[in-house]
Amino acid sequence: MTEGSARSGPPPPAVDGNRPARVGPGRRRAAPRPRRRWLAAGAVGALAALLGVALAVRGGAAPACAAPRALPAALPGALAGPPLGDTVRTGKATFYDSNGAGGNCSRPTAPANQLYVALGPNEYASGAACGGFLDVTGPKGTVRVLVMDQCPECEPGHLDLSAQAFARIADPVQGIVKVTYRAVVNPPLPGPLxxxxxxxxxxxxxxxxxxxxxxxxxxxxxxxxxxxxxxxxxxxxxxxxxxxxxxxxxxxxxxxxxxxxxxxxxxxxxxxxxxxxxxxxxxxxxxxxxxxxxxxxxxxxxxxxxxxxxxxxxxxxxxxxxxxxxxxxxxxxxxxxxx
Missing domain, CATH: 2.60.40.760 (Expansin, cellulose-binding-like domain)
Known part of the structure; x- marks a missing residue:
């Protein structure tokens, strides 16, 4: 999907019998990651680390406890988690249309008010963000949206809003806008569980x-x-x-x-x-x-x-x-x- 363009057409096909593929006009499915190559590289790294420790012990030096380092970028989902608490985050927003479907969170349908959002893999966090709410602020104001879907190609901070939600915070002609957003703690509930x-x-x-x-x-x-x-x-x-x-x-x-x-x-x-x-x-x-x-x-x-x-x-x-x-x-x- 070209950023800022709404998705249209027939509902997306099912994937694995569980969730819809997020593919629309002008949108290409990302190529699969070279998982095997990453695993091989990880195995070589782990073997090198073990050999280093063994040589240090053999030489009489105890292995030092190094300062924690950032996880390698190749680790998919590392440090992933849904937006929580009162932290205000900055990012950008685009928009799409689920065509009434309930998204990757498996809702039977989209919410009646049509105000929802899809998050990238890090913030979607394998479904951990599902059912939560975000307050998103753009040039025109703030809108409250339900986390309902995953946007596979969205990096952290990229929110793919419903077309209706995007129109609340910006002119749809802009297509993509800068936003701030935060999790809603204890939002009013529409009904019992x-x-x-x-x-x-x-x-x-x-x-x-x-x-x-x-x-x-x-x-x-x-x-x-x-x-x-x-x-x-x-x-x-x-x-x-x-x-x-x-x-x-x-x-x-x-x-x-x-x-x-x-x-x-x-x-x-x-x-x-x-x-x-x-x-x-x-x-x-x-x-x-x-x-x-x-x-x-x-x-x-x-x-x-x-x-x-x-x-x-x-x-x-x-x-x-x-x-x-x-x-x-x-x-x-x-x-x-x-x-």
Whole structure:
């Protein structure tokens, strides 16, 4: 895509059956990185380092603990992470159109207000940024956008806004503008937490999408046999337990990056349907009854590589409790081996 031009045309094709390819008119898919060559170079470097240590010890000199150095640029995703906290960042913005699709974060559809953003791989951080919000300021003002998609070719600081969001902060004729942006901490939520089991999920293969959480999520856990089992986030934003979590109904505990934690119960194995709990990630539980007894089917169901073999569990309404906040992690950690 030429920077500043809106994407149009038919919805992008599926990639790996999970997420759309971000390819439009005038946009070329980036060539695959020479992973094998990078691995070979890394192996040679590691071998050289080991030989150096061995020679130093053999000569009677203990290896010194050197000052930490920057990670090599060849490390994809090094120090990657979603925008967090109150840090104001500078960058640039372009725009595109998802054609109503929910982006790489696997939302069933784009948000109703059409205000969303795609982040480059470093800030998208393998799905860790999904569901968070950014306030973006440009020449004409500020707009709040939902992190919904990944822009594979965007470097850190490059925001690919929806056309509607870009028009709020700049004249679309400009195509590309300088911006500042920051994460929104505890944004007002549109509703209680939602849960969507992926197509093909069953008691033997568990995959759930959590929605309406406001802040980026740190973890999703499922109660099984008296213990909490951690699900693993995929880069398309589903949380997966590859060996399954039983037939349900399920109790699911969700924790965000700032330590808010909520637990929803009575969730069922209903692949492709959105179940509404009665709990918000923060700010207290909803006073309205749960709507999960009449779940809605997503209009954009995606096929799953796993066959469904589950039986229908009893119909239960989802309920939830809000747990006390847990300690929030630091934005980044530096590990120095051997020191």
């Amino acid at each position: 939602t849960f969507r089991m992926k197509e093909g999920a069953s008691q033997w293969w568990f995959a759930v999408l959590v929605g309406d959480h406001g802040n980026p999520l740190r973890s999703v856990e499922v109660r099984q046999g008296g213990n909490w089992r951690a699900a693993v986030r995929q880069d398309y934003n589903y949380w997966l337990i590859d060996s399954g979590a039983g037939p349900g109904p399920y109790t699911i505990r969700v924790t965000d990056v700032y330590g808010h934690r909520a637990t929803a119960t009575g969730l069922r194995m209903l692949p492709g349907q959105v179940q509404h709990s009665t709990v918000r990630m923060y700010g207290g539980a909803s006073a309205t009854p749960s709507r999960s007894a009449t779940p809605t089917r997503s209009p954009s169901a995606r096929p799953s590589p796993r066959p469904s073999a589950s039986t229908s569990p009893p119909t239960l309404a989802a309920s939830a409790v809000v747990d006390p906040p847990v300690a929030s992690p630091t934005a980044a950690e530096v590990v120095r081996a051997g020191c």
